[in-house]
Amino acid sequence: xxxxxxxxxxxxxxxxxxxxxxxxxxxxxxxxxxxxxxxxxxxxxxxxxxxxxxxxxxxxxxxxxxxxxxxxxxxxxxxxxxxxxxxxxxxxxxxxxxxxxxxxxxxxxxxxxxxxxxxxxxxxxxxxxxxxxxxxxxxxxxxxxxxxxxxxxxxxxxxxxxxxxxxxxxxxxxxxxxxxxxxxxxxxxxxxxxxxxxxxxxxxxxxxxxxxxxxxxxxxxxxxxxxxxxxxxxxxxxxxxxxxxxxxxxxxxxxxxxxxxxxxxxxxxxxxxxxxxxxxxxxxxxxxxxxxxxxxxxxxxxxxxxxxxxxxxxxxxxxxxxxxxxxxx
Numbered sequence: 001x002x003x004x005x006x007x008x009x010x011x012x013x014x015x016x017x018x019x020x021x022x023x024x025x026x027x028x029x030x031x032x033x034x035x036x037x038x039x040x041x042x043x044x045x046x047x048x049x050x051x052x053x054x055x056x057x058x059x060x061x062x063x064x065x066x067x068x069x070x071x072x073x074x075x076x077x078x079x080x081x082x083x084x085x086x087x088x089x090x091x092x093x094x095x096x097x098x099x100x101x102x103x104x105x106x107x108x109x110x111x112x113x114x115x116x117x118x119x120x121x122x123x124x125x126x127x128x129x130x131x132x133x134x135x136x137x138x139x140x141x142x143x144x145x146x147x148x149x150x151x152x153x154x155x156x157x158x159x160x161x162x163x164x165x166x167x168x169x170x171x172x173x174x175x176x177x178x179x180x181x182x183x184x185x186x187x188x189x190x191x192x193x194x195x196x197x198x199x200x201x202x203x204x205x206x207x208x209x210x211x212x213x214x215x216x217x218x219x220x221x222x223x224x225x226x227x228x229x230x231x232x233x234x235x236x237x238x239x240x241x242x243x244x245x246x247x248x249x250x251x252x253x254x255x256x257x258x259x260x261x262x263x264x265x266x267x268x269x270x271x272x273x274x275x276x277x278x279x280x281x282x283x284x285x286x287x288x289x290x291x292x293x294x295x296x297x298x299x300x301x302x303x304x305x306x307x308x309x310x311x312x313x314x315x316x317x318x319x320x321x322x323x324x325x326x327x328x329x
Contacts, residue, residue: 002157003122003178004170009195011087011112012161013094019105020079027100027225028067029206030054031218035081036074051159053151053216055206056096057226061233063199063206065093066216068151070161082161084117086195100225118168119183120147121157152214153320155190185279191245191318193287197257198277199243204289207233208241213322241291242325243276245316248284253307255284261313263294264301272302290315292326 015024024032030052052069065085072080085093090110097108147158147169162168184194192214193199199209206226211217212234219234233239248255261273272294278286294300295315303310317326 002120002170003182004168005119005121005178005180005183007084007117007119007180007183009087009180009184010084010117011090011110012115012117013083013085013090014080014109014111015083015106016078016080016109017104017106018078020081021074023101023104023106024069024081025221025224027097028054028056029211029217029224029226029230030215031221032069033221035069035071036076036079051148051151053214055209055211055216056093057206057224057230058202059225061205061226061229062202063204063209063211064096064201065089065196066194066199066211067093068159070148082111082115084159084161086197087112089196089201092196114164115161116164118160118162119150119157120160120168120170121183121186152216153190153192155320156187156192181279185285188277188279188285188287189245190320191243191287191316193243193276198287200274200276200289204243205233205239206230207239208289209243210321213320213325239325240293241273241289242295243287243289244295245318246275246286246288246290247314247316248278248304249312249314250283253309253311254280255304255306255311255313257286259304259306261288261290261302261304263291264303275304288313288315296326 021032021036035052054067054069055063056065056067058064067083067085070082072082074081090112094108094110101108147160150156150159160168187194191210193209206217207230217230219231255275255278257275257277259275260271261275262269263272273288273290275286275288278284294302296317302313302315304313
């Protein structure tokens with residue numbers, strides 16, 4: 001059975017104009033030119049290119065925003081793309097993009113009232129087959145006639161941008177309108193962070209957010225904003241912290257996002273991470289940015305302080321991680 005969830009935490013912006021591809025190539029971590037190569041097949045709705053996951057960084061190489069880019073029409077002369085982005089930080093993203101637009105011939109507009117973001121998951125994540133042609137293709141936004149595989153991880157299923165106020169294409173086996181929390185929980189159990197809260201904006205490095213393993217970074221495209229530190233960190237090959245799934249011990253007191261995670265050794269406490277997201281409907285589960293040395297040590301005593309108590313925290317290594325992650329040192 002497939003589950004459909006409208007992602008209200010995501011909004012949609014549109015890039016258009018003859019300078020679009022050059023602008024994106026210079027400001028985001030992935031290789032925008034691959035979208036042009038991917039968009040050769042066209043229909044009455046426009047190009048059917050697969051979406052691309054990417055990030056925008058600060059000049060110092062810190063993660064700022066993530067985005068899924070959906071090509072509508074992409075050519076050597078002009079391009080139009082939709083991007084689903086963090087709704088809570090769309091104004092900051094727009095300001096960031098317009099700051100670096102300068103004389104680029106690209107129009108950037110908020111089209112969130114016209115388009116909604118949906119996820120379609122579970123069946124694909126468990127190895128089942130989803131009909132990508134399900135439903136009437138006229139329900140799809142121009143240039144996005146079908147669901148597309150989540151570009152980060154196959155287990156996350158499908159993702160799409162469709163006209164607001166209309167249900168997305170579905171099959172008879174789908175359970176419509178699953179809560180956004182269900183998808184978020186499913187995604188976080190796989191250790192995949194999303195948005196500016198789960199990946200601390202302005203603080204974390206993109207490699208600490210696992211973006212290289214989630215197909216969001218090109219190390220061959222050349223220069224872009226924040227590229228120098230990202231490339232140096234990658235080729236040095238040592239990442240000491242990463243975002244990981246964490247679970248609180250049973251019946252634990254409330255632990256909020258932002259809580260410090262500590263490790264005790266020889267009677268001394270040391271900060272080893274910070275919670276970025278925590279759910280409390282059922283067992284406390286969420287994500288945290290953690291030092292790998294302690295997180296991957298089964299004997300490590302990692303805890304948070306809450307309500308005058310110490311709450312034990314267990315980190316989990318996601319199965320999709322490359323073998324070398326955590327063994328770089």
